[in-house]
Amino acid sequence: MVYNIKNSKQLASLINYTNLNNILTESEMREFLGKAKELNFHSVIVSPTYVTLAKEELKDTDIKVGSVVGFPLGFEDTPSKVAEAKALLDKDVDELEVVLNLSYLKDEKYGLLEDEVKQIKEVVGDKILKIIIETKALEDYQIANAAKVAEKAGADYVKTSTGFVSPNHIFENVNIINIIQKHAPKIKIEIFGGINEYKFANQILTAGSDIIGSDQGYEIVKAYKELRENTQVKPQPITLTKKD
Structure with missing residues (x-):
């Protein structure tokens, strides 16, 4: 069984095209946004530095603009994260991705974690809130508990890695x-993280991910488009009568 991707437009709508390079120039960001506009991804995820530029460049599209809070370590205190969230909302960001405090999680301070996410969600309102949980650093039971906290506190998504x-x-x-599906359904x-070609992207979607994030989104969709939509196959003539 594979995820039934019908065309490149649908594939792009399932990808959050990401560029959080901390040494990116404005011209390089404009080039990235141009690629996003060409293929019409679900969203772009950019640093707070480039949210305003992204909103301006993508204003005539359906592409959402997302950015990050407490990135990449998540160890800022709650007031700092709330302030970061408010600053992004002032820039009219559509999606916020907040890195979970892993120290709290390792110490099983679930009340503190839940309170932090709730406070951020109150600020975010009806905008999309994602909680990044850095799964590679966690045991299975910690992933389960983190997902439960995120769900209980009102987050919309769990995201599995900072990259x-x-x-x-x-x-x-x-x-x-x-x-995650079992403990936070x-x-x-x-x-x-690590999704850099169509086959892997399709496997992830087939496995049950609602959406994927990738800094290789453009390459994934272009390769798919080349394979499925630009390949011309000349049919061979078929005769329905038996040759003597």
Whole structure:
């Protein structure tokens, strides 16, 4: 069984095209946004530095603009994360991705974690809130508890990695998806990290991820488009009568 992708437009709508390079120039960001506009991804995820530019460049599209809070380590205190979230909302960001405090999680301070996510969700309102849980650094039971906290506190998504340390095998990702679906069945899942070609993207979607994040989104969709939509196959003539 594979995820039934009908065309490149549908594939792009399932990808959050990501560029969080911290040494990116404005001209390079404009080039990235141009690629996003060409293929009409679900969203772009950019640093707070480039949210305003992204909103301006993509204003005539359906592409959402997302950015990050507490990135990439998540160890800022709650007031700092809330302030970051408010600053992004002032820039009219559509999606916020907040890195979970792993110190709290390792110490099983679930009340503190839940309170932090709730405070951020109150600020975010009806905008999309994703909680990044850095699964590669966690045991299975910690992934389960983190997902439960995120769901209970009102987050919309659990995202599985910052991209710095990512599960790099389909079976690791399937295990993570299964854990989240079992222990936090109402929350959506975004798999991020290491997805750099269509076959892997399709496997992730087939396994149950609601959406995928990738800094190779453009390459994935272009390769798919070349294969499925630009390949011309000349049919051979068929005769229905038996040759003598």
